[in-house]
Amino acid sequence: MSSALDIDGLVKDAEASISAARTTEDIRQVATEVGGKRSPLAEAHRALGALDPGARKELGRLLYEARTTIDALVERRRTEIRFAEMQATMESDRIDLSEFIPGTVKSSPTRGHLHLVSQTRDALEDVFVGMGFEVAEGPDIETDWFNFGALNIPPAHPARGMWDTFYLNLGAPESTLLRTHTSPVQIHLMEAAVVNGDLPIHAVMPGRCYRRDTPDARHLPVFHQIEGLVVDKGITFADLAGTIEVFTAAYFGSDIHSRLRPAYFPFTEPSAEFEVTCTICHGEGCRTCSQTGWIELGGCGMVDPAVFDAVGIDPDQWTGFAFGFGIDRCAQMRHQIADMRALNENDIRFLRQF
Ligand code: DAH
Numbered sequence: 001m002s003s004a005l006d007i008d009g010l011v012k013d014a015e016a017s018i019s020a021a022r023t024t025e026d027i028r029q030v031a032t033e034v035g036g037k038r039s040p041l042a043e044a045h046r047a048l049g050a051l052d053p054g055a056r057k058e059l060g061r062l063l064y065e066a067r068t069t070i071d072a073l074v075e076r077r078r079t080e081i082r083f084a085e086m087q088a089t090m091e092s093d094r095i096d097l098s099e100f101i102p103g104t105v106k107s108s109p110t111r112g113h114l115h116l117v118s119q120t121r122d123a124l125e126d127v128f129v130g131m132g133f134e135v136a137e138g139p140d141i142e143t144d145w146f147n148f149g150a151l152n153i154p155p156a157h158p159a160r161g162m163w164d165t166f167y168l169n170l171g172a173p174e175s176t177l178l179r180t181h182t183s184p185v186q187i188h189l190m191e192a193a194v195v196n197g198d199l200p201i202h203a204v205m206p207g208r209c210y211r212r213d214t215p216d217a218r219h220l221p222v223f224h225q226i227e228g229l230v231v232d233k234g235i236t237f238a239d240l241a242g243t244i245e246v247f248t249a250a251y252f253g254s255d256i257h258s259r260l261r262p263a264y265f266p267f268t269e270p271s272a273e274f275e276v277t278c279t280i281c282h283g284e285g286c287r288t289c290s291q292t293g294w295i296e297l298g299g300c301g302m303v304d305p306a307v308f309d310a311v312g313i314d315p316d317q318w319t320g321f322a323f324g325f326g327i328d329r330c331a332q333m334r335h336q337i338a339d340m341r342a343l344n345e346n347d348i349r350f351l352r353q354f
Contacts, residue, residue: 182324268300
């Protein structure tokens with residue numbers, strides 16, 4: 001009955017059906033058609049029994065080869081199909097995060113930009129870097145020692161009232177806190193400089209600060225300061241005043257000046273508040289500056305010897321000055337922002353202006 005030729009034809013037919021399969025379902029059906037119990041191959045197998053032993057052996061071998069070939073073809077096609085289907089699924093499930101849908105925004109594609117406070121921080125850093133300062137950072141969470149103790153503000157010191165503090169539920173009561181100013185970064189820098197033996201220090205330290213204040217037009221409970229610290233030999237109050245004046249003109253413009261007024265801070269002696277010409281009235285006097293022509297920006301002074309003692313710097317050998325002021329306040333003054341709370345409200349119409 002069957003001859004080798006029939007088997008070749010059978011394999012060819014199977015091959016044609018297999019390569020015509022397009023989907024997982026197709027190949028499943030084709031696999032049954034060409035290799036299942038009712039397939040021509042299986043029928044040929046059943047017919048073997050009627051043959052004499054010699055022919056049976058010969059035909060059996062050929063059928064075995066045919067089945068091996070067909071099985072391999074089915075498997076290969078099955079793999080190809082599975083791969084193609086996976087590709088198609090991945091393609092259709094893909095999310096294009098950069099996709100811009102025309103018409104959803106008023107004008108052409110808009111690009112985001114840094115928040116005004118970040119832009120202001122960058123601009124202030126640039127001014128100070130231009131004057132030879134380095135930029136450093138410290139942690140938002142501090143211990144009492146860094147935020148107060150090392151800055152000559154011992155526990156129960158009345159000056160603590162200057163900073164309404166958020167304490168963390170960590171360790172002993174009131175031992176860990178959200179820094180109320182960037183001054184503790186001074187301590188980190190001085191301690192590191194002592195350990196590494198790399199005094200002098202000329203650094204500015206921008207960062208986020210926290211106080212238990214009710215937000216209003218001029219205060220935010222989370223705000224930003226930039227701290228300055230110079231520790232070197234022969235540093236005088238004149239260096240401090242000159243630095244503040246150069247910074248003021250460079251950041252606000254040459255028509256804006258600075259002045260220092262006596263003040264008290266535990267970590268500087270003498271201490272001063274520094275004020276700059278009111279940017280609204282340019283010194284004429286207006287409501288914003290309470291008719292004084294000046295606006296307070298921050299505090300400054302000569303580093304108190306008690307602070308040098310706390311970090312192990314010899315106050316007979318080194319002197320220094322420090323300053324600290326509000327970054328948000330600078331942005332407010334330079335851009336005449338009536339209410340500082342606008343900085344946190346995320347109203348895109350406000351933010352887009354800068
Ligand atoms: N840390 C002070 C505050 O937040 C500001 C300040 C005053 C910083 C005098 C200084 C300084 O470095 O010398 O109120």
